[in-house]
Structure formats: structure tokens, C-alpha cells
Amino acid sequence: MSSTLYEKIVAAHTVKRIDEQTVLLYADVHFANEYTSPQAFSGVIERGCGVLSPESHLCVVDHIIPSAPVSPRVIHDEASLKQATNLQANCERFGIEAFYGPNDPYQGIEHVMMDEQGLVRPGMVVICGDSHTTTHGALGALAFGIGTSEIEHILATQTLVYRLAKTMKVEINGRLPEGSTAKDLALTVMRVLSARGALGHVVEYVGSGVDALDVEGRMTLCNLTVEAGARGALIAPDQKAIDWVKRQVAATTKENLDEAQAFWSTLKSDDDATYDTVYTIDADKVEPMVTWGTSPDQVVGIGELIPEPAGYANPTDREAALRAQRYQHVQPGQAVEGLAVQHVFIGSCTKSRLVDLRAAADVLRGRKVAPGVRAQVVPGSMWVRRQAEAEGLDRVFIEAGFEWRKSGCSLCLAMNDDVLEPGVRCASTTNRNFEGRQGRDSHTHLVSPQMAAAAAVTGRITDWRKL
Numbered sequence: 001m002s003s004t005l006y007e008k009i010v011a012a013h014t015v016k017r018i019d020e021q022t023v024l025l026y027a028d029v030h031f032a033n034e035y036t037s038p039q040a041f042s043g044v045i046e047r048g049c050g051v052l053s054p055e056s057h058l059c060v061v062d063h064i065i066p067s068a069p070v071s072p073r074v075i076h077d078e079a080s081l082k083q084a085t086n087l088q089a090n091c092e093r094f095g096i097e098a099f100y101g102p103n104d105p106y107q108g109i110e111h112v113m114m115d116e117q118g119l120v121r122p123g124m125v126v127i128c129g130d131s132h133t134t135t136h137g138a139l140g141a142l143a144f145g146i147g148t149s150e151i152e153h154i155l156a157t158q159t160l161v162y163r164l165a166k167t168m169k170v171e172i173n174g175r176l177p178e179g180s181t182a183k184d185l186a187l188t189v190m191r192v193l194s195a196r197g198a199l200g201h202v203v204e205y206v207g208s209g210v211d212a213l214d215v216e217g218r219m220t221l222c223n224l225t226v227e228a229g230a231r232g233a234l235i236a237p238d239q240k241a242i243d244w245v246k247r248q249v250a251a252t253t254k255e256n257l258d259e260a261q262a263f264w265s266t267l268k269s270d271d272d273a274t275y276d277t278v279y280t281i282d283a284d285k286v287e288p289m290v291t292w293g294t295s296p297d298q299v300v301g302i303g304e305l306i307p308e309p310a311g312y313a314n315p316t317d318r319e320a321a322l323r324a325q326r327y328q329h330v331q332p333g334q335a336v337e338g339l340a341v342q343h344v345f346i347g348s349c350t351k352s353r354l355v356d357l358r359a360a361a362d363v364l365r366g367r368k369v370a371p372g373v374r375a376q377v378v379p380g381s382m383w384v385r386r387q388a389e390a391e392g393l394d395r396v397f398i399e400a401g402f403e404w405r406k407s408g409c410s411l412c413l414a415m416n417d418d419v420l421e422p423g424v425r426c427a428s429t430t431n432r433n434f435e436g437r438q439g440r441d442s443h444t445h446l447v448s449p450q451m452a453a454a455a456a457v458t459g460r461i462t463d464w465r466k467l
Contacts, residue, residue: 008267030127201229203225
């Protein structure tokens, strides 16, 4: 019987079928942060069952950590410090050696660290208590976020009671035009699917438009897929992805890598596999995108106008558009190009890898941040930060007027020292633009690193291709 890649990975990891729609699923690796794991560890302690496979877990402090470029890094907020120290104590208690604290040289955002540490491989089941775990589907792994009670189950048994998802294929044909990026493609997908369009589905991306993306671009695409309600996102590993993984696991023997590669090359959907839902998108038509509202699917191309709420057929979408426009202080029929910004943020698990910093720096060379704009760049990990500094990218950012900070989730969710003041409008490379996400009564516009850099030097949302 023909199967999708999703179905094959689930079948290979099913310990027991519970009923027609539910299985006991084995997880190859789980990673945890200081924010979503404390209650799960407490539950394991209360039950007295311990952690079954300590070597299968990685723990990192990333959500609440300050990003100020000081050494050593000190968490001054008492509640945040308690979360960080509790995570370290739990790792020590249960023999989890892979702990990355505030001053570890390889600390970073969990979804950046996991891949660069070579801990995600094609065909794996990857679990984390964070919704953007879908990022790792770019490497052909079934990766998804879970809740606290499920984290407890993973810690204790290395398995998860898992309800099977529906399948969706998104075929992206063509190739992105010059000046359009993976972030623009991801936002285009959001507009096509909508914020609820992939509910209950695992999305598999296929097509020449996906093949053309670099691995980091695929990560961006899979990262944002959860914003459509998806339970996972997958891209079958091609040679480009396999070579990327092999570079990250250089310490593995050649014999083991050759054996692994032979297996990884088999990870793809059958030609006659069927999906519950299919979409087709033309990459050739994608232009630089900007969100205007408070959901990632409320997005337009840089040359388009903010839509009229009356144009939405669905009453829920119509009301959401009205509310978003009121909150964002924008009007239907208004152009997004030219909106003044007071803040620019480059970072997050969506766009903070080395290739993203290079892309932004290319726009910034020889330019200065506009008066009245505060601009920050937060590398996705301390390894990314060191590599960027080795290439001189830090000097490009600093000379342009950006703050060159340390790694962490930072302004993506404002659970740390980085918070926007009320009324501030921000061009951000992050994944969510919800009300108050970056600070109470702040206004977020999701863009690519190139568009963020252009906004920084012009002081307004600008088509970076015009620079």
C-alpha cells in the first residue's frame, strides 16, 4: 500500500496502536527550554519514575535569557532566574548532560541549536514543548510541539500518546524571483492556507520551488507552517539536505554516515501516495511580503494595499480584519510601503541563522540606521554569533547603527529584557505578530531580513529591491 513520508515515519516509530486514530509513538529526541518544562519535571519527580533515556534529551535556556552583549550573562529577573536554575537542577538530578545555560559557548535558540549540533536527522521523530518545532521538518524529520503533560510522558517513557494527523501536500512550482526570499514564500503560503487552513494536518512541501531553497530557507518555511494550524511540516531529504546534516555530524564515522545516507535517501512519499488536501502555489509570482495585521496570514505583497474587511466572505475573517486594523492603526486601502517604523528586529528561530545575517548585512553595507529608529540583531546561537564575527558581519551591523546582541528568543516574544514600548511600530523577522506579542500595544510587521534592513535605513517599510 502506498504511503506518504509522514505515514512512513509514524509507522516506523509506532510502539503500539491504541485505536484506529491513536498510537503510542516513540520519540528519538526531545529538547526542552526553561519556560515550558518545569511542571513536566515536577510531575516526573512526584511520580518517582525518573527519566528513562537521559541521553535523548537536550535542555537550553533561551526564552527568558537577556540578550545584552555582556559577559558573563546574568539573569536579573528573579522569576526568570528561578526557571533557569530549576532547569539546570533537573538536568543534574536526572543525568541529562546536554544542558546549555546562559554562558555556555553553544547556547542558543533551541530550534537553531538542535540542527547545528547535528541532533536532528532525517526520519526522526523530534519533540519539544514549543510550537515552532515544525522547523526541523526541513531535514525530513517529523517534528512538532507538545504540551506540559506530554513532556512529562516523554521524560518518563520516551513515548507519546499520539493522535494521527491528516495529510496535506503543498506543491510549490517555479522559482522565487530575484529579490524574493524564503520568508516571503512562507508568508505567501500563510495567505493561501489561512491561519486555520492546516488544522489537524501534517503538511508536506514538494515541487521545484522547494527544491531550489537552501536548507535554511526550508527551515523558515516549515517554521511558519505551524501558524496555519499545522501539526507538522515535512520536506523529503534530498542530497542538499543530506549534505547539510552530514556537515553537522562530522564526528560520526564514515561507515555510519554512509549507512545513514543510504537510509535517508529512501525517505520520500510514494509516487502514488494520496493526501487528504492538496494546494498548488506558483513561486514565480512571490514578491517581498509584509504583514499588516495581527496574524501571519494577514499579509500583502509590498506593492499591494491593505484589504477591505468587507472583502472577506467569512464573517470570522471579516471581524478579525477589522480588529487587526484597529489595533495596528492602519486603514483599508492604505499601502504598507511607507509605514514609518521606530524599531527593527532581526532574530528568532525563523530568521537568525548565519545566512540570514549575511543577507541583512548585504543590504546594510555603506548605509546607516535612520534617525529615530532602534535596530537590534540577535543571532540564533552563540555559534552563529562567533561565525558572523569571524566574517566581519558584526562590524557591518554595528557601523550601520544596529545593536549586536547575544543569542536568545529576545524580542520574538518579549519574555526578557527586550520589550517594545506602547505605540512602537516594528519591522521584525519573527514568526508571530499577535496583539502585544512584542510588548503591550506595540505593532509588529513580519518581514524578511532584507526588508528589515531596508526599513532600518529608511525608517519606514521599504521595498528593499529599490535600494
